[in-house]
Amino acid sequence: MGILKKGGIFWGGLLAFLLFFAFSIAAAQELPDTSELVPDTSGIDADSSRIEPDTLGSGAEEEPTALPADEEGIYWEESWHTLPERPRPIVSRILFSGNRAFGADRLKSKIATRGDSFWGKTGLSFGQHRRASKDWKYKDIALLAAFYRSRGFLDVHAAESFFHDTVKNELWVKIEIAEGNQSFFGPVSIAGDAGELSEKLSEAASELKPDSAFNVYLLDGAVFRMKEFLSNRGYPYAQIHLDTVRTEQKLATAFRIEKDGLVRFGRVEIAGLSITHPNVVRRELAFKPGDVYSREKIIKSQQQIYATGLFNFVSLSLAPKADSLRQRDTLELQPDFFLRAVERKPAALNLHLGAGQYERREERQALSLDLAAGWENRNVGGRARRFALQAKTSFLVITDYRLLSNKFTADYTEPWLLGIRNYANFSVSFEPAVRDPVLGVRIQTGSFGLTFLRPITLTSRLTLGASLEEINIFDVSPAQEELFKAQKGVNVRRKLTAGFEKDTRGSILIPTGGSYTRLDGEFLGGPLGGDAHFLKMNFYWNRYQTMAGNNVFATRFRWGQAFMVGEQGNLPSTDRFFLGGANTLRGYSENSLGPVFIDSTGKAIPIGAKTLLLASVEIRRPLFWRFWGNLFSDFGNIFQANRDIVPDNILVTVGAGLQFITLIGPLRVEYGKRVIHGSQPAGERVHFSILFAY
Structure with missing residues (x-):
């Protein structure tokens, strides 16, 4: 315990993790960086910028050729087919010659050839080493050529040879580079129609800065953006020709545009539907016959049709007869399209089994099981309407055995309310009365909910909702019912909700870019009636950025505030804000912060607060195999009154963690240390959880 109090374990463990983290970063730097490489350009009139086919390698083996000995008296060979298969040699040295513009270390990071790993060099790899591959030679030449040509060296040539130490089974690799002269962008112009x-x-070519190093891949990107722009403005057959004129070391570039006639959408033929009505598909199309052609509208149409959840596959393409409809004499094209869809089965049965810890102030801890069975039809009448039924039961199985609750739910969704893309969901639930042996009563609950969802874009949406609840308590006299509800925290809830959500993350399991924003509020009681009367607001903002290789810089901010409504305003404990734990303020146990209630046994029970502030910064990166590591710091607290929101009451924790990536997301273990803890005791905590904290 003395060591824990002094923080020895924490600081020693954190130092060890930081060293491990740094070594992993160093090892990762040995991997080739191909982020700057894009597919080779087409249509660029610069044969010297091309990698010759024999330079890339056809896979045919060459006859071994001994090059003249260098100054060290070593004979270098060009063909790798003489190398032993087992065990393959370890690359011990990588040498460069002729490289004037870039240093050897930078060039090493661009090629496929790799020396032994950090762990192999230190003898900690348990006999496992990174061994040479015969494919490396061809990849090295291609990667180096692409790197140099993206920096304006259009006439670069490279040759690779090796020396094999048969005694140590080690390989020396030498790469000779003829860089040639560097070229730069000259004036850039747009011509044609x-x-x-x-x-x-011209904006599409804005990256082509005069006097900057000539980059064939930036040129290719500009052509792609121009074609994409023209395709979205009705010119999918537009041709872009490149004319380059060299003046000394500068290349003047002219883009000649041939639009080739305006294209409009024709009819759409639909195939593959046996259950779904064709209008369900047509209403999701982002265009109608006669509209100006746009590739963006085709992609959006496919996404919207797939988002209905009715199909396993959706394809929208030109109808086979479309080419015959081209009328060059009128400069007006109107091809038909063919949409093919593969339907999902509309009906499904669902079973769910879950387990959890059941804990209540009046009872001992126990294990509870949840068993749910449901049926749904996601395409009622072939109109994409959804209807679902579910029955759920919960019961204790350890330390006691009894029924906790039964719940029956019916759910209906109308996807196109009032003829526009508005989702309306109606739900009804009923919980029959089950006697509670501790409270000595039976409680019956019924509720009705209505929610409207309006997609704004593919990544954002608005929601509005309302719900009404009724609770009947049996075995309690009417005179005592209100007192019983107040003492036992039983609340009739009637509320209105509103929310906005925008999610641009590429992955919700392992986000490496984009952001997540959510603002929602709920109003309970007041003129709606019920037992709870308050307004509650929540704001979430998470941001993810990839930087310096594979490092992911993740930040978040969360704010929550509850306001009392009217003279009878009250905030039930279940609606208050709680903080602490694996997903909020790491270093503290789950929901342990804020005001507490001392029960008859002297145990402090958190009761939540009215305001929440939380912020986090975190660096995540892949380490090896399926393992990731992270360093983090969390800031925040919950407050009962706004006057308590002062810097001295902000808690700060730091820590590190290790994640193992699975198909269902990362499994993680994290260690959090309290560095600024205010009135809270000093300490630390290890957390085990699934998925990242945010």
Whole structure:
């Protein structure tokens, strides 16, 4: 315990983790960086910028050729087919010659050839080493050529040879580079029949800065953006020609545009529907016949059709006869389209079994089981309407055996309310009365809910909702019912809700980019009636950025506030804010912060607060295999009154963690240390959980 109090375990463990983290970063730097490489350009009139086919390698083995000995008296060979298969040699040295513009360390990070891993060099790899591959030679030449040509060295050539130490089974690799002269962008212009689109097309080429290093891949990107822009403005057949004129070391570039006639959407033929009504598909299309062609609208249409949840596969493409409809003499094209869909089975049975810890102030801890069975039809009448029924039962199985509750739910969703894309969900639930042996009463609950959802874009949406609840308490006299509800925390809840959500994350399990924003509020009681009367607001903002290789910089901010409504305003404990634990303020046990209630046994029970503030910064990165590591710091607290929100009451924790990536998300263990703990005791905590904290 003395060691714990002094923080020896924490600081020693954190130092060890930091060293491990740094070594993993160093090891990761040995991996080739291909982020700067894009597929080779087409249409660029610069043969010297191309990698010759024999340079890339056809897979045919060459005859071994001994090069003249260098100054060290070592003979270098060009063909790798003489190397032993088992065990393959370890690359011990990588040498460069002729490289004037870039240093050897930078070039090493760009090629496929790798020396032994950090763990192999230190002898901690348990006999496992990173061994040479015969494919490396061809990859090295291609990667180096791509790297140099993206920096303006259009005439670069590289050759690779090796020396094999047969005694140690080690390999020396030498790469000889002829860089040539560096070229730069000259003036960039737009010509042809661009017309009123010239200004927008010029923006697509804005990365081509005069006097900057000539980059064939930036040039290719500009052509792609121009074609994409024209395709979304009705010119999918537009041709873009590149004319380059060299003046000394500068290349003047001209884009000549041939729009080739305006294209409009024709009819859409739908195939593959046996249950779904065709209008369900047509209403999801982002265009109608006669609209100006747009590739964006085709993609959006496919996404919206797939988002209905009715199909396993959706494809929207030109109908086979479309080419015959091209009328060059009128410069007006109107091809038909063919949409093919593969339907999902509309009906399904669902079973769910869950277990958890059941704990109540009046009872001992116990294990509870939840068993749920349901049926749903996601395509009622072939109109994409959804209807579902579910029955759920919960009961104790350890330390006691008894029924806790039964719940029956009916749910109906109308996807196109009032003829527009508004989702309306109606739900009804009923919980029959089950006698509680501790409270000595039977409680029956019924509720009705209505929710409207309006998609704004593919990544954002608005929601509005209302719910009404009725509770009947049996075995209690009417005179004592209100007192019983107040003492036992039984509340009739009637509320209105509203929310906005925007999610641009590429993955919700392992986010590496984008952001998540949510603002929601709920109003209970007041003119609606019920026992709870308050307004509660929540704001969430998470941001993810990839930087310096594979490092993910994750930040978050969360704010919550509850306001009392009217003279009878009250905030039940279940609606208050709680903080602490694996997903909020790490270093503290779950929901342990804030005001507490001291029960008859002297145990402190958290009761929550009215205001929540939480912020976090975190660095995550892959370490090896399926393991990730992270360093984090959390800031925040919960407050009963706004006057308590002062810097001295902000708690700060720091820590580190290790994650193992699975198909259902990361399994993580994290260690949090309280560094600024205010009136809270000093300490630390280890957390085990699934998924990242945010």
